[in-house]
Amino acid sequence: MTTASALVIDIAPERLANLIVCTQCDALYQVRQPARGEVAVCARCHTVLVAPRAKAALQIVALAVATLILIFGATVFPFLRIEAGGVANAASVLDVAFAFSQGILTLLVVATIALILAIPALRAGLIVYVLTPFLLDRPALPGARAAFRMAQSLRPWAMAEIFAIGCAVSLVKVADLAHVSFGPAFWMFAVLTVFIVIQTKFMCSWSVWNALASQTQS
Amino acid sequence: MASRDQSSLQRVWAWLAAGLICYVPANVYPMLETRTLVHTESATIVGGAIELAEHGAYGIALIIFVASVVIPVGKFIAIAYLALSVGRVSRSTPETRHGVHEIVEYIGRWSMIDVFVVAILSSLVQLNAVAAIQPGPASLAFALSVIFTMLSAQAFDPRMIWDGIENDKAGTA
Structure with missing residues (x-):
């Protein structure tokens, strides 16, 4: 029912470092440090992901x-x-x-x-x-x-x-x-x-x- | 990052049931016992709100009524609805359901207002013979009900709302 099929992803560690997963809906993103005043928001469920100050x-x-x-x-x-x-x-x-x-x-x-x-x-x-x-x-x-x-x-x-x-x-x-x-x-x-x-x-x-x-x- | 917890739904239902059970005595027993020179009276949650409204404090009566009746009942319905809709074809979009979960998680703690009001009143109003307020048994039941439903909302994994929707889209396209 809710079981996600197990995926084996082969990603180099240095690329894994800037992956981010939305805590609310599990969408996967590649993230970069937002510029001043920028806020990263999940495109699917609009949860704020990154909001540095x-x-x-x-x-x-x-x-x-x-x-x-x-x-x-x-x-x-x-x-x-x-x-x-x-x-x-x-x-x-x-x-x-x-x-x-x-x-x-x-x-x-x-x-x-x-x-x-x-x-x-x-x-x-x-x-x-x-x-x-x-x-x-x-x-x-x-x-x-x-x-x-x-x-x-x-x-x-x-x-x-x-x-x-x-x-x-x-x-x-x-x-x-x-x-x-x-x-x-x-x-x-x-x-x-x-x-x-x-x-x-x-x-x-x-x-x-x-x-x-x-x-x-x- | 955390894996899916397969027993998440079970815990949601268990905490929700516990919350519902505690909500019954919370409304039946008195929340406050006010003793003044002339008489003693005890008020339940709803009774207290009605009394405030009769005194003309409509705003406060509304806050109490919303915090201790509307929010808890709304929460019971919302959590049950979310838990039922997991893994089923639902008419509402995942966005709506996600919004519902966010509101439930955010708003749940505000129900504690009534418990704190009881605590403040009963510690403050201790004027010997003139007036004294004692907490009633409903305060414990109500606090437990709030805590249990908070745990229920936290046990619900919002990612379950989104699981499988990509497959559905692929299947229908």
């Missing part, structure tokens, strides 16, 4: 470091504070996760911490680990390939930006119940969300793999 590595590493710092700050400081009838309560992101710490809901504590703090932080850390050597013109660190693959596969599970929308929704829900004010961590989360979006936009996985491949060959 000048000095992207520096920007991505800078954003990743900033993300790490912001995640730390956003975790520790309170991010929302409410007041009603003389009683006040402030919550940090950790408090939010531990809202589920009763009975079977404890599973959700782990899930929430993972989705909004641990996985975004881990991704940022992995990206710094993979890309920093390129900035310093040093050979890639051991395990860089595995680290980058992991960072890419974790992408759908990093949900910091969804949490930010969740904040907005809860604000409206609470607004008629009590007086709400923002803590420092709220603004950190707002900036964090923007950073994560920009970082995803800048990241061209083909360019990174290409750089990793050329490093290990030489």
